[in-house]
Amino acid sequence: MDCGEFPAVAAELALGVLTGRARAEALAHAEDCAGCRETLRQLTLTGEDLLQVLPAAEPPPGFETRVLDRLGLPPASAAGRRRPGLRYRKTLAAAVAAAAVIAAGLGGWGLRGLEAGPAPSPPLTSAALTAGGHAGAGEVYYYAGSPRWLYMWADLPGGNGVVACQVRGADGRYATVGWFRLNGGYGSWGSPVPQVSGPVTGARLLGPGGRILAVARFLPAATGLRLDHRAGDGRIGAMTTAISAGTVGSAMLLEPTVHPADLTVAQARDAFDFSRKRHMLLLVRDGMLLGTLTRDDLPSGAAGPGSPALDFASLEGRTVSPDAPLAFTHEAMCSRGIRRLAVTDDRGRLLGLLCLKRSLRGFCTDEGVAALRAERAR
Amino acid sequence: MESKRRPVRNKGPGLAPVPAGRLPDETLLAGLGAGDAELAVAFVRRFQRLVFGIAVTVVGDRAAAEDIAQQAFEQAWRHAAVFDPRRGSVRAWLSVITRNLAIDVLRARTSAPVDPEALSGLLAAVTDTPERLALAHDRASELRRALADLPPGQARAVAMAGIYGMTARQIAETEGIPVGTAKTRIAGGLRRLREAYSADGSSPPDGSNETGET
Numbered sequence: 001m002d003c004g005e006f007p008a009v010a011a012e013l014a015l016g017v018l019t020g021r022a023r024a025e026a027l028a029h030a031e032d033c034a035g036c037r038e039t040l041r042q043l044t045l046t047g048e049d050l051l052q053v054l055p056a057a058e059p060p061p062g063f064e065t066r067v068l069d070r071l072g073l074p075p076a077s078a079a080g081r082r083r084p085g086l087r088y089r090k091t092l093a094a095a096v097a098a099a100a101v102i103a104a105g106l107g108g109w110g111l112r113g114l115e116a117g118p119a120p121s122p123p124l125t126s127a128a129l130t131a132g133g134h135a136g137a138g139e140v141y142y143y144a145g146s147p148r149w150l151y152m153w154a155d156l157p158g159g160n161g162v163v164a165c166q167v168r169g170a171d172g173r174y175a176t177v178g179w180f181r182l183n184g185g186y187g188s189w190g191s192p193v194p195q196v197s198g199p200v201t202g203a204r205l206l207g208p209g210g211r212i213l214a215v216a217r218f219l220p221a222a223t224g225l226r227l228d229h230r231a232g233d234g235r236i237g238a239m240t241t242a243i244s245a246g247t248v249g250s251a252m253l254l255e256p257t258v259h260p261a262d263l264t265v266a267q268a269r270d271a272f273d274f275s276r277k278r279h280m281l282l283l284v285r286d287g288m289l290l291g292t293l294t295r296d297d298l299p300s301g302a303a304g305p306g307s308p309a310l311d312f313a314s315l316e317g318r319t320v321s322p323d324a325p326l327a328f329t330h331e332a333m334c335s336r337g338i339r340r341l342a343v344t345d346d347r348g349r350l351l352g353l354l355c356l357k358r359s360l361r362g363f364c365t366d367e368g369v370a371a372l373r374a375e376r377a378r
Numbered sequence: 379m380e381s382k383r384r385p386v387r388n389k390g391p392g393l394a395p396v397p398a399g400r401l402p403d404e405t406l407l408a409g410l411g412a413g414d415a416e417l418a419v420a421f422v423r424r425f426q427r428l429v430f431g432i433a434v435t436v437v438g439d440r441a442a443a444e445d446i447a448q449q450a451f452e453q454a455w456r457h458a459a460v461f462d463p464r465r466g467s468v469r470a471w472l473s474v475i476t477r478n479l480a481i482d483v484l485r486a487r488t489s490a491p492v493d494p495e496a497l498s499g500l501l502a503a504v505t506d507t508p509e510r511l512a513l514a515h516d517r518a519s520e521l522r523r524a525l526a527d528l529p530p531g532q533a534r535a536v537a538m539a540g541i542y543g544m545t546a547r548q549i550a551e552t553e554g555i556p557v558g559t560a561k562t563r564i565a566g567g568l569r570r571l572r573e574a575y576s577a578d579g580s581s582p583p584d585g586s587n588e589t590g591e592t
Binding site: 008009011012015016017018042043047048049050051052053055056057058059060063064065067068070071072073074118139143151166188190191192236312314317321331368 | 402404423428435443446451457473498518536537538567569
């Protein structure tokens, strides 16, 4: 495919209705051509906007409750009273951080991974709240994007009533961001942070009479993200300590098994049947990851064995940047029950595979996989 | 004469606590993904009309639409950790998730993906621009006007592909036209929409849809 042919299929590609070989060829061309890639990006945005002018509609009564029930969450009436467990708070930490730091390659949705030159991600920093010299009083997350915002949870035994939250600027001065209430010592809260110009270097909570209840200090931006897990329970703490350093790129398999983009459904089934350890198939063309397949993606029954497996593949939520911090990625995978993530660069080129062990305590290595294959061959 | 009304007192640099419903979309999504009940409630309340609206538009019946809408929130919860805010808004991400789920339901049906009369009604509703909206210059209004200005065949083709997920071949069968003509209509229609307004604007095409907090 060339630039002369691309416009004829670009709209179908952007709207997600181009399939099979034509789709693969168009994607391959867009990867190599900045002009066509930009056209595709614009058309994709237009297609997304089209959905948002559809008439809104009120869902049936009780919808909200049924959604929360489906997710295993308490209904709205109890939400404000509920004191989330440590795991919730830990996974919130992972989710907040991952949302800002995991560059999804071709992930996210649609074709946005083909955008040229993504802007640098606004930094998200976090720090433990320390009370009386002991960490574990909570955590503070500060997002330096637009708008800037702050989210925190605090767990101060014996604390009740309204507390003030202040943030510390680079000059050491504190500014009050707002107030929130502790119930039974626990409270969580978020707010935009318009009060401080320049970087935020810390935060603190004040009780009645201006008494300092807890403080948090962010590491300088140059040292990157900090997530202090000293407050964690032993299990999670032990796991994250073991993999707290490094990035996804340092832990990924460099030579994962890949499959051609024109793999059929029947061939995909055979590939899964070949090894029960195989959780995800990587469909690749010219080094580009065009899709990933799990067992659940394949159509049920014997329908369509000759159909392109790519039609059932997805990239959504299945890719990660090699630069993503490993600790956050690990937590996100554990909390989601995901044990495989394809590692891609900003253009969607496959770099490796992050393979979480069944024990959830570490990642597979190329050496380990090779040894397993050798053993199987014997 | 000087007004006796006292000026509003400046309460200093602090702000009142911000309710969850006023937090940024990304924060609510992170909270949903983490199982934070309060933020999850706020997320569902903010987007339920958008999500259900898309679902019921595509599949045409409320029972199926509710199931799709529930699945959309479940997927958002499941994939919140890998949402990348640099690549687009939460609103657009959730819209596409919903549309894709609804299209899966449509494709499983043996009947025609879209009723021609329903399509005509939808296009009429989407392109209806009363005076108040006709004078507006937000992206949604511009998109509505651009849709209204398209030749009917192109507007129908873009809607069938972009909203109902129909391929060029399905559109050709439904409209009784050659596949090549269907492809040309999709390409021409979407290109004209793109040219008619800037899809890169910073504000979402909110229009008559969700207003954010509910």
